[in-house]
Amino acid sequence: MSSSHFYTPLQTSRTKELRLVTLLPAPTKDATIECTLSIGNLEDRQLHYEALSYEWGDINSPKHEILLDGQPFTVRRNLWQALRCLRTEFAARTLWVDAICINQEDVLERNHQVGMMSSIYTFASSVRIWLGERGGNSREAILLLHEIWESFREVSRPSKEVVEKKKAPRKKLAENAEPATLTGSRDSFKKLSVFPIHRGEPFESSRELLVQERRVGWWNRLSLRSEPVAPWEGVAALVERTYWSRIWIVQEYLLASETVVQCGWDYMDGKRFDEAVSIVGELFELRKADHRQPAPLIQNCLERIAKSPGIKIPRSRVSDNQRTLLELMETCRTSKSCDPHDRIYAILGLADDIPPAAILVDYERDIFKVKVDVAWWYSTRSGLKSHPASVSRVCSLLDEIFVDCEDEE
Known part of the structure; x- marks a missing residue:
């Protein structure tokens, strides 16, 4: 069943609207997780929310139902466990969680929200780093x-x-x-x-x-x-968790003004x-x-x-x-993502040497054209015109980055 019926459309034209999810309190840990959706705007400096950085998990991982605005909504186990551990007994909690706050079935909205991702994590009052359940x-x-x-x-x-x-x-x-x-x-x-x-x-x-x-x-x-x-x-196991191999967490982690690292409770x-x-x-x-x-x-x-x-x-x-796009590509070339576009889109917001609109986020764009976008930008920018070796390295990295995009995150 489509999840689009949960969402009121966002104004994606020249606005910084986003959805926020309110995690409602519960008297016991095992109570059904209940949430509500609302719309906010990043231009509102009074906006207060926590952003969640977490691993989606394999597409075949167990699913759990939560209640979103009173209706059943399916999430993967890792997110369900995170919400369970983040929920408090008495106070509601306002969060930004991509799997809930973005209509994943609307490509235009997804393009818009991913383009705002660096701002979403930068302006969050805190970013909760969810490493997974307690263990090891x-x-x-x-x-x-x-x-x-x-x-x-x-x-x-x-x-x-x-x-x-x-x-x-x-x-x-x-x-x-x-x-x-x-x-x-x-x-x-x-x-x-x-x-x-x-x-x-x-x-x-x-x-x-x-x-x-x-x-x-x-x-x-x-x-x-x-x-x-x-x-x-335990420390070794903690820093070896698959969370750290996700391409998106590089941006989510580094752009946060404040972070809290959480594992289980x-x-x-x-x-x-x-x-x-x-x-x-x-x-x-x-x-x-x-x-x-x-x-x-x-x-x-x-x-x-x-x-x-x-x-x-x-x-x-x-x-x-400071970090250049080339350095980020080097560092993240083995990181994993569910969608191959994210191998580039997830690090654009971190690059200090590339203007925000230099490479547009478009999940319908052919991967070959995404590679051309990056290579073209590097080959035409003044700083690299006289450095063909750097352009050659960019092209080699792009081939390496996109050689095997597994369906996992």
């Missing part, structure tokens, strides 16, 4: 990431003092640094089992002192979590999550640079985390560098 030690992982972030915050405070006094003599720096974060107590070193710390190494500069201070501070604190290994395995402030995951990646890099070997099980987890798709996006958010 996910609860322990989030608790560990909280602990890592707290350790980082504690270590960063004295580090800033050291930076401010970087012109002071080396001996003075050592005197001003807090002992627990610079060298650690004797008992701390006895407990340390994730990484062996080599003391007595000469410092060539205050920068090295700062790095050593951070390293010892992090490792001393994290050593307490070396056993059991389950939390570390457990959640964490997005900025803290980004920093904690980046710290774990830094631990792996420090291990390689210093030829230090953690306990084998911890080392395996760190290697998995460092190679996972889920560490790249949080690190990008922390670095906040």
